[in-house]
Amino acid sequence: MQDNKDTIIFDLDGTLIKTERLKDAFKQIAIDSGCTSCEADEVYKSARTAKDKEGTERLVFSREHFTKVLKEFLAQKNIEVDEIDFSRLESELSEDILLPGAKELLEEAKKHGIKIILITLGEEVWQQEKLKASGLDKYFYFKDGKKEGNVIITDNNEKVKGRKMEALRSNLDKNITGEGVTFINDKPWETRDIAIEFPEMMCYAVPEHDDERYNLTKFDEAQSQAKEGGGKFEGVETLEELNRRLFSKERYDGSRK
Numbered sequence: 001m002q003d004n005k006d007t008i009i010f011d012l013d014g015t016l017i018k019t020e021r022l023k024d025a026f027k028q029i030a031i032d033s034g035c036t037s038c039e040a041d042e043v044y045k046s047a048r049t050a051k052d053k054e055g056t057e058r059l060v061f062s063r064e065h066f067t068k069v070l071k072e073f074l075a076q077k078n079i080e081v082d083e084i085d086f087s088r089l090e091s092e093l094s095e096d097i098l099l100p101g102a103k104e105l106l107e108e109a110k111k112h113g114i115k116i117i118l119i120t121l122g123e124e125v126w127q128q129e130k131l132k133a134s135g136l137d138k139y140f141y142f143k144d145g146k147k148e149g150n151v152i153i154t155d156n157n158e159k160v161k162g163r164k165m166e167a168l169r170s171n172l173d174k175n176i177t178g179e180g181v182t183f184i185n186d187k188p189w190e191t192r193d194i195a196i197e198f199p200e201m202m203c204y205a206v207p208e209h210d211d212e213r214y215n216l217t218k219f220d221e222a223q224s225q226a227k228e229g230g231g232k233f234e235g236v237e238t239l240e241e242l243n244r245r246l247f248s249k250e251r252y253d254g255s256r257k
């Protein structure tokens with residue numbers, strides 16, 4: 001247990017924060033502005049990306065971009081709105097958006113002198129906003145001029161597969177096996193692939209329970225496939241449980257010697 005704790009890499013969305021709640025808030029804002037539920041899904045989805053000058057689809061999600069896409073969509077339906085009401089989102093954007101146990105886990109890591117790193121998607125504005133609102137900006141910093149950061153940002157090119165893996169690979173070059181590194185993520189298949197790629201990295205998959213795309217069976221499947229592939233993968237139900245696993249002191253085993 002002591003071996004993989006020089007560095008802990010945390011995924012952000014769905015791992016430390018309740019991303020599904022934020023998605024729902026955006027969709028509800030679209031509905032309140034005049035969209036149907038299906039249209040709200042569509043607006044949210046198309047607000048995630050935009051094509052750059054070369055025609056490459058880039059991840060560009062932000063509140064501003066969502067507003068633009070929503071207004072354009074509403075205009076097609078002949079609905080005019082001056083201002084989008086973001087109060088539903090505002091009420092979500094506080095420390096309550098942290099998943100239970102997130103802060104305690106980070107505090108514990110700090111207390112043990114462990115280096116912490118955040119890995120997140122390549123669209124900075126919205127990521128920054130979430131970090132600030134949740135109080136995670138106390139732990140994680142973007143690179144700012146000469147000041148080093150501890151946030152790894154993935155490529156924002158939507159067509160590139162396995163972007164998290166690529167981002168890890170280029171940031172962990174000195175330590176390509178993942179030795180000394182623990183990775184905490186919420187998606188089962190992505191975690192499986194990373195565990196296989198970095199066989200010495202201890203990978204924990206902790207489900208975001210609001211994310212209905214993955215049930216616990218999927219985590220079990222991902223775990224056995226990762227292990228077959230030579231990776232270290234454990235599914236853990238909550239961050240609180242993970243905290244106990246990583247940091248609880250060894251208990252007296254009851255045997256008298």
Ligand SMILES: [Mg+2]
Nearest residue numbers: 011013014186
């Ligand atoms: Mg995630």
